[in-house]
Structure formats: structure tokens, C-alpha cells
Amino acid sequence: MAALKIKKGATSHSAYDLRSHFSDVIERHTLAVIVENEPGVLARVIGLFSGRGYNIESLTVAEIDHEGHRSRITIVTSGTPQVIVQIKAQLGRIVPVHEVHDLTVEGASVERELALLKVRGQGDHRVEALRLADIFRASVVDSTLESFVFEITGTPEKIDAFADLMRPLGLQEVARTGVAALARGEVAHG
Template sequence: MHIKTEAIERHTLAVTVENEPGILARIAGMFSARGYNIESLTVADVTEDASISRITIVTKGPPAVIEQVVAQLDRLVPVHKVIDLTELGPHVERELALVKVAGAGDHRIEALRLAEVYRARVVDATISSFVFEVTGGTEKIDKFLELMREVGLVEVARTGVAAIARGRQVI
């Protein structure tokens, strides 16, 4: 007997909502109540009067689960629109990370060399450490962190994914 399993896919969702207290908790609660994981979550107001916020959520699951997540998000009252950017097509994703690396001698030189290759900027420096700012896709940041572990990575702060559709498409 062969059991067919659906492939796990990564999806980026853009959700526009009324900017009101508790909406983020309701969305996170919907995910946790159903056992869905949020890999990345960013939120900010996007209108001049701060009445509408845009929430970008990165999650993984089989296509049927992603469809269910989108449908359930769409039913929440203060939600205006839910767009699966992954299904929509080409889109741009970026993330920012602040990366603290401590070390001396060759490790310090190597950290600076790697930062140059990854176009990371030094935003703070002391005799014993650097703080780098690196932006790009999640994979680029993950690789940068992997390499920095070898030369003295001590702390990381990441923003989460910000994403937008390419071309003329607007959500």
C-alpha cells in the first residue's frame, strides 16, 4: 500500500487589515489554533492616516492547507484582502538582518571579507566586534549567517520578510 503525500510548499501571503488593536493576535491565534506555523511575520501601517496595515506572512504547508489558511484569513472581520503572492506569480522578497560578530586577528579579517562579498554594511565597530547590516532574500541571509558562525557570530536580529508583487499588480 502506497500513501500519497502532498509536497510542502513555502508561501508568502500579503494581508491588508484595519489597523486596530488585537488583529495581529487574532491572526496569530488562527494559525496556532490550527497547528500552522508562521516562519516570518512583518506588519506596518501602509496608509497616510494609519488606518490600514499590511501583514506579510511566510508559512509552509501542502497546497490544500495553504488554501485553507488563505480562506480562514479572508473570513476574519477586520481583514480587507488576502493575496498569496507565491500563487500570484513573480514577486520581490527582502529581509534585513543585524549580525554581531566578535573575534580578533584572522577571524576579524575574514568577517570583513565575507561582509564585502555579501554586500553587508558595517553599522557598528568596536575593538572586539562588528555589527553588520545585510539585506536580501532569506536564502542569502541564511548563507551569510552560516558563514559568520565560522568566524564568531554571537547575535542576530532579523526583520522578517517584506514582499511585494512585481510589475503593475497591486494588492
């Protein structure tokens, strides 16, 4: 009897398809999690991430419905597609969690962040810092003879770019709020 000449992993329809269907590409996802506004909920959500070694790049939390006692947790995290699916599934199993939305895959969304940047400088550095702030539409919210505090709102990438340009001009401190995000269009997410 002749041996079958089947090439390993030749087709996805083959019984002998031994290719890995798991991607090792790291993706950045923004998750909106609607939770009951009660003590310990945030700790449970964060515990899920830390207990499994998942990283949180940004975290924002605020009450969105006073009467309904609901809060919105916006989490920016990174991982392989399989890890992101696992995170969403595990978040959905936490009892005070009402909804989990992956804004990255559910369609277009808007992300914004607020940052305060303290820049020390004199002379030409001071003038250049003000010029760049104008280009980036950053506001001066505090000024002394030695420093400025700028307020900037925009995408995380915009804030990163502004901070990178301020670094050689005397950037001293940065405070960021974390990402706030909403789906675009008529889809209502908490």
C-alpha cells in the same frame, strides 16, 4: 453475468477513481494580508495560525495607509497545498481583513529581509569577516576592538548563507526583521 474488469483508480474520469488528490508535499508560501489597523487584529490573525497548529516562519506588520487605517501583514508559512488553501480561506473570513494575496502563486514577487549580525573576532577572523561582508554587500554599522555589527539586506536565503559563513568566525547574535514582499509589475496589492 461476468464481473466488470475495472482497474481501481485507472483514470481520473472514472467513477472508480479512488486516487488521493491531496498532495503531501510541503510548500513555502508568502501571504500578504491587508487588514484594518485596529487593536486585536494581529492577535486574531496569529490566533488563527496557532489555534490550528499552522507554523509561521516569518511575520512582518506595519501600517501602510495612515488615512485609511490599514496595515499589511506579511506572513511566510509552510504547508501542503490543501493547508495553504485553508489558511487563505480562513484569513479571508476574519472581519477586519480586507485582502489576502498569495504572492507565491499570483506571479513574480520580490522578497527582502534586513538582519543585524554581531560577530566577535580578532586577527585573521576579523579580516575574513570584513572580506565576506564586502562580498555579501553587508555594511558595518558598529565596530569595537572585539566585534562588528553587520547590517545586511537581501533574500532570506542570502541572509542564511551569510550567517552560516560568519558562524565559524565568531557569530554571537542575529536579529532579523522578517520578510517584506511585494508583487512585481503593475498589479497593486495594498
